[in-house]
Amino acid sequence: MSDVAMTTAAEPDGAPRIAVLDIMRGIAILGILFMNINDMGASLYASFDDIRHLGWSATDQAAWWLREVLANGTARCLLEMLFGAGMVILTDRAADNASGWAIMGRYYVRNLILFAFGLVHVFLLLWPGDILHTYGIAALVAFLFRRLRPRWLIVIGLSLSMLMLTLGGYFGYYQVLQTRAEVAAIAAKQAAGKAISAADKKALASDAKAKQERAKAKAKSKADVAAEDAARSGSGTFRTWAAMQWHVFLELQSQFIEILFVWEASSVMLIGAALYKLGILQGHRSRTFYVWLTAIGYLVGVTLRIAGGFAMTAPPGSGPHFAPVAYEVARLAMTLGHIGLINLLVATATGQALLRPFVAAGRTALTIYIAQTMICLWVLYPPFMLALYGKMTWGPLMVTAFVINALLLIGANLWVKRYDIAPVEWAWRSLIEGRALPWRKRPRAVTTPDAAGNPALA
16 A cells, blocks of 8 residues: 555544544445345344345345345454454553553443443434444453464454354354254154154254244234334324333333344454554555455355355255354455454555545544434434335335445545534543544644755744
8 A cells, every 4th residue: 555645544532543444444334234235224123134125136136146245244343353454553562651550441431431431422323233232342342352373362352253153153053953863763663653752752842932932923924024114104203212212222121132243243353453553454564365265255255155155045944054053254254354354454555446435434434423313314214304214126226325435434524525524523522531532634734845945944
């Protein structure tokens, strides 16, 4: 990368910026909307049910497949890795002037404030899919491992991620196949007129109970989708909409799903911290390295994503499928492929020209994230204003996300030409600093030659 062409200015609080990390952050935060807009513009509960609830025309299928293969989970994964890199940058920078306990206290305050911002996002701006509160907690966990060597960060991060794969593989795949085979064997015994044992009877009773639970869960899912549609559609009100958004969030919390989100985020933050320490994120490896990283990442990721996509679109009851169990492997692989490709692109003049606008998006990522919520939840899809909830299928939803992101990208570039920091970032960092940070661009010193031809300040 050309350091002159792609350098990003420091923030008002003195925090340094690394252009390629800003590019990745900008791409990731814009990519988040492609994953969120279906939950904002249609039933969030439907995301846990049948994806065809949002429409399944040829255009919808094409849009869904592009989203599934390229973006599903990878924007979030890249943000988590960058969060880990930011942890290293911030704590290393602070280590020159503060003790370990002071660094810990400052970093914890920083992320507790971010956690509070997340709660505002959930309960006041009414977005139950918020990631800020999750990252605020996950960062507190990841911080405890920050001084480990890269290989140990990778080992711990991958071990935590693979534990999710192992548990999902056993309970979500192997155990289901094992039970199905056992029930089939008992049925064969009964068909042959053979007596079945007490253990066999217990297994049949357990299987019958499991089927009842699955049927009950399916019925509840359909009822939840119907209730959400009624509360958030044009026939609903602000009160029904707000109550439903709070209900969705609190119900997910009651199922302890937040533990899984924090687990996922903290493990990937450790991997991101390691990749930064190894110079991989910021482009310090060779071109050959990034070619291999891109090729292997996409080969593994795309293969698993396509397999997972076919599993998700298979007829109900045709499972279990192993591909969804391998979701975390696919997510990590695709994200590494994206990292490799971005670093390959920024090493060329054409790539720099293509990616330079995303630097501004990276510098204003938190503001863009909140702006996505305000545009979608408070203008396009609430029961008031445009009231477009439930009126868009997959294709139009993805096009809408693209248009919103294009406008936000233009806005971010216009903003950074005049200001040093974006509004939500300014509020967050001002609270961290305990003072109002400057946000307008300061006049820059200009050098002009003096009479002797030496440079001098104008």
